Amino acid sequence: MAIEHGLIAIPPTSSDDALVSHLVRPPRKRGAAVLSVFLENKLALAGFVVLVLIIGFCFLGPVFYHTNQVTSNLSVSNQAPGGSYPLGTDNVGYNELGRLMAGGQSSIEIGFAAAALAGVFGVLWGAVSGYFGGLVDSFMMRIVDALLAIPVLFVLLLMAAIIKVNALNLTLVVAFFAWLVPARLIRGETLTLRTREYIQAVKGMGGGASRSIFLHVVPNAIGTIIVNITFQVADAILVLAALGYLGFGIPPPAANWGAMLSQGVSYIYAGEWWLIYPVGGLIILTVMALNLIGDALRDAFDVRLQRR
Amino acid sequence: MIGYLLRRTGQAILVIVLVSIITFLLLHLLPGGAARAELGERASPSAIRSFNAANGYDRSLPIQYWDYLDRLFHGNLGFSYKTNESVSTLLSQDLPKSAYLSGLALFFTVLIAVPLGIYQAVRRNKPDDYVLTSASFVGYSMPTFWLALLLIAVFSVYFKLLPPSAPQSATVGGSITDPKGMVLPVLTLTIVGVASFSRYMRSAAIEALTQDYIRTARAKGATKWGVLFRHMLRNAILPIVTLLGLSVPALVSGNLITESVFNYPGIGLLFWNSAQTRDYPTLLALTLVVAVLTVVGNLVADVAYGIVDRRVRYV
Numbered sequence: 001m002a003i004e005h006g007l008i009a010i011p012p013t014s015s016d017d018a019l020v021s022h023l024v025r026p027p028r029k030r031g032a033a034v035l036s037v038f039l040e041n042k043l044a045l046a047g048f049v050v051l052v053l054i055i056g057f058c059f060l061g062p063v064f065y066h067t068n069q070v071t072s073n074l075s076v077s078n079q080a081p082g083g084s085y086p087l088g089t090d091n092v093g094y095n096e097l098g099r100l101m102a103g104g105q106s107s108i109e110i111g112f113a114a115a116a117l118a119g120v121f122g123v124l125w126g127a128v129s130g131y132f133g134g135l136v137d138s139f140m141m142r143i144v145d146a147l148l149a150i151p152v153l154f155v156l157l158l159m160a161a162i163i164k165v166n167a168l169n170l171t172l173v174v175a176f177f178a179w180l181v182p183a184r185l186i187r188g189e190t191l192t193l194r195t196r197e198y199i200q201a202v203k204g205m206g207g208g209a210s211r212s213i214f215l216h217v218v219p220n221a222i223g224t225i226i227v228n229i230t231f232q233v234a235d236a237i238l239v240l241a242a243l244g245y246l247g248f249g250i251p252p253p254a255a256n257w258g259a260m261l262s263q264g265v266s267y268i269y270a271g272e273w274w275l276i277y278p279v280g281g282l283i284i285l286t287v288m289a290l291n292l293i294g295d296a297l298r299d300a301f302d303v304r305l306q307r308r
Numbered sequence: 309m310i311g312y313l314l315r316r317t318g319q320a321i322l323v324i325v326l327v328s329i330i331t332f333l334l335l336h337l338l339p340g341g342a343a344r345a346e347l348g349e350r351a352s353p354s355a356i357r358s359f360n361a362a363n364g365y366d367r368s369l370p371i372q373y374w375d376y377l378d379r380l381f382h383g384n385l386g387f388s389y390k391t392n393e394s395v396s397t398l399l400s401q402d403l404p405k406s407a408y409l410s411g412l413a414l415f416f417t418v419l420i421a422v423p424l425g426i427y428q429a430v431r432r433n434k435p436d437d438y439v440l441t442s443a444s445f446v447g448y449s450m451p452t453f454w455l456a457l458l459l460i461a462v463f464s465v466y467f468k469l470l471p472p473s474a475p476q477s478a479t480v481g482g483s484i485t486d487p488k489g490m491v492l493p494v495l496t497l498t499i500v501g502v503a504s505f506s507r508y509m510r511s512a513a514i515e516a517l518t519q520d521y522i523r524t525a526r527a528k529g530a531t532k533w534g535v536l537f538r539h540m541l542r543n544a545i546l547p548i549v550t551l552l553g554l555s556v557p558a559l560v561s562g563n564l565i566t567e568s569v570f571n572y573p574g575i576g577l578l579f580w581n582s583a584q585t586r587d588y589p590t591l592l593a594l595t596l597v598v599a600v601l602t603v604v605g606n607l608v609a610d611v612a613y614g615i616v617d618r619r620v621r622y623v
Binding site for chain 2: 142143145146147148149150151152153154155157158160161162234238241242245246247248258261262265268269276280283284287288291292
């Protein structure tokens, strides 16, 4: 898919002259080139707008729309949408619209934090492994293989059963199993990068491993890193929702989208649609927006490589 | 080939040993150790001492690990104090049911995803391809439990066609004799599988269609279907072989959610219930078993790839 998009994204040329001028034009700044390709992708732009709207809804919404998300109020439980409850109330009387915002905050915060943490650690692990190669590389990669062999959800449930679940612990646990894929990808990139002349030159001038890794390997692999972190955020949000759904999220009164869904399901036969569809829709929209952005970023960085 | 096979198997064994170390260490990470986990927060120090002595937890870690391995090799996966049964018994009850569910789902996934991917590749960048690509994108972004709930809402609550829960029988035979109850769980896993498999199949087919041998086949006058099935399919199907091996962990995780939504008594539901009752021996043993299955799945996929694709050279 990436390749076709890349071909479409190259500006159409009317004549050979234009093609040549396109080729000999001095290279634009890398960031600008990536941004321009990204902006050409309408779907990704839509994804970006949706993501900004969702983040605004979750973080700015509560500023304008105050709701009590701490104490329950059973006298107004299971109210249908209308009046002072635009999206009704749940089984313990929380305002569902306000609850969506609160639940979104924790999903988005933990998702981004875990992905960022996993990204940094995974990049370091992969870069060190790929840079040194040999036995170090084999050993470090077997550890990654071993952790990858255990399905994520199993480990997360296991960890959630062992530790006390709170925002920090959940971030660490999700991050602990999200760094594996970035580590593998960066290791692959590093294996090719370390044979390049500029890294050989650093070595020849007596530069150490950390200089090569931080000044040369990481900046050159930045495309892969950013794209992968975007997908990691989407995955983390999905995994958090699954954990919440299975009853291993942060316990109430903290809200999370997965737990809201699993509570709403009990009322599916009572026709209380407002407890399921809004929150389900929000999860899908968030994940889809992130995936669209990730796809477009991958194409954008691919095109940069083609134009080089 | 033999050398590669040996090295690849060696790697797999090393990975399995590492996994066993991880699960072993997790048991010792438990707050207060295994004794507190089994005997409870208020266990007296003397009770904990005698529990540790009885189970060998008072010896040094390397010796305990050696004992752990020794037990594993004798097929002893541990004992579940919560259900008062050995983990092997629980596994032998539930694993066949999970395998039945996954097997059915995988069968339908491949049956649908392969022709779908080829169709999309032939019709690439036309409106119907865009619709199908978008649909698979939505399916790909959808949490498994949400999909399962939608299916229940549509088929059980609204149309009242199918039961919202899976067969509750204790044996796999009971699941087979209740095909109606299996429809929604299998459908859930199949939709998730088709969404990701058809993406790979589409790009593999597109790549195969640009190869020289396709042009040659067309030039010599092969029919459209002959080209597609005799020349393209055989080459485009290769990535699916790898994908099948790699999909073991995803399939098992998807199973965990699907089984808990539909209350299907397989290893996913067993794991979920064990997590809720903090049944650590079962949790750790299942983690190990699932990890070993994954490693073996990957190994088999790698080897199978070499058998179906003669161009792959083992060095």
